[in-house]
Amino acid sequence: MNAGIIGIGKYVPEKVMTNFDFEKILDTSDEWIRSRTGIEQRRYAEGEETSDLAFKAAQNALENAGITADQLGLIIVATVTPDRGFPSVACQIQERLGASGCGAMDISAACSGFIYGTTIAKQFIETNSYDYILVVGVEKLTKITDWEDRNTAVLFGDGACAAIISKVSEGRGILSFELGADGTGGKNLYLNDERKIYMNGREVFKFAVRQMGESAINVLEKAGLTKDDVDYLVPHQANIRIMESARERLGLPEEKMSKTIQNYGNTSAASIGISIVDDLAAGKIKDDDIIVLVGFGGGLTWGALAIKWGK
Known part of the structure; x- marks a missing residue:
């Protein structure tokens, strides 16, 4: 049987930063940003760290999958913006979720991270190493954004997704x-x-x-x-x-x-x-x-x- 996604969740911060907000601080315009990128707004985390975003998305994924944190065998977090060098975001959310004893690690593949993490999880599920794996893709890019570079400052937002990987029915x-x-x-x-x-x-x-x-x-x-x-x-x-x-x-x-x-x-x-x-x-x-x-x-x-x- 193949591994697949049996539950998925997201979390995005409340603060919205529109293109018109950027017009006030950079030499740019809503039309310029939309025509070149397709972006109209993005979310910014205030008073929340990367691990906070990851934790909330993970809670939503667990609920969507209908399982509890103590059933997890492994937590994989894909991020390039961890709270700190160590401990990993995966270990931080393991504690908060109450998934004591399961494996936990961060991986760094930038924007490809969720696909890398899901592919890693697939191997462990299909070799019967674990029954359920939590994969999180999370970034707080605002803390590494160059606010003086109009070409990149307008691109990035903060947010998190999380998926539960497990065996699925035949053919899926x-x-x-x-x-x-x-x-x-x-x-x-x-x-x-x-x-x-x-x-x-x-x-x-x-x-x-x-x-x-x-x-x-x-x-x-x-x-x-x-x-x-x-x-x-x-x-x-x-x-x-x-x-x-x-x-x-x-x-x-x-x-x-x-x-x-x-x-x-x-x-x-x-x-x-x-x-x-x-x-x-x-x-x-x-x-x-x-x-x-x-x-x-x-x-x-x-x-x-x-x-x-x-x-």
Whole structure:
């Protein structure tokens, strides 16, 4: 039996920062931001740390899955913005959830983190090592944002997603995956000496447009599927133009691609899971749909999953 997602949740902070708010502090405009990125607003955490966001999303995922924290065998948190170097965010939320004794670790794959974490969890579930694994994608990007760089400051938001990975019914679950990295591209997107995000936008854009489409096609081929089999695409919500390039590569109509970037901006490791929660609530993802998750991030990293949705 395949591993799959049996429960999922999200948490986003209350504070909303709109494009019009940015007009007051940077040489930019709502029209400029929307036309180039698709972003209209994003959420900022005030008085909350990364672990707080992760904890709240995890609670929602556990409730959605109908299990309790003491049933977890492992907690994996994907983040590049932990509260501190150690202990890990995973250990912090293990304590708060009451999941005593289970394994707990953070991983760092930037915006590809949720896919990396879910793929790791899949291996442990399918080898019968654990019954239930919590995977969290969480970022508080506002604490590493360069507020004087108008090209990057407008992009990022804070948020968290969480999923419970376990065995699902025959034919459903994760059908295939792809993980990849190109360390030679690390110089194009990194945390600089001032502990702020640096991005060579042109180079990252070129990489993402190429890699998102390729990875989506690759996981379909690995699963023995074609573009015609895809019911829904959930790309990392980084930039609407990059997302559209992946959609066009799969030949999908607009309504078959998740689009939440306008509400949350780029939440890095949290974006794919947040989108799934919103799309499930809107009835856009249904049981037995073939969905493709695909992302890219600093490293440079990339990852994709082909999933037949449902328990």
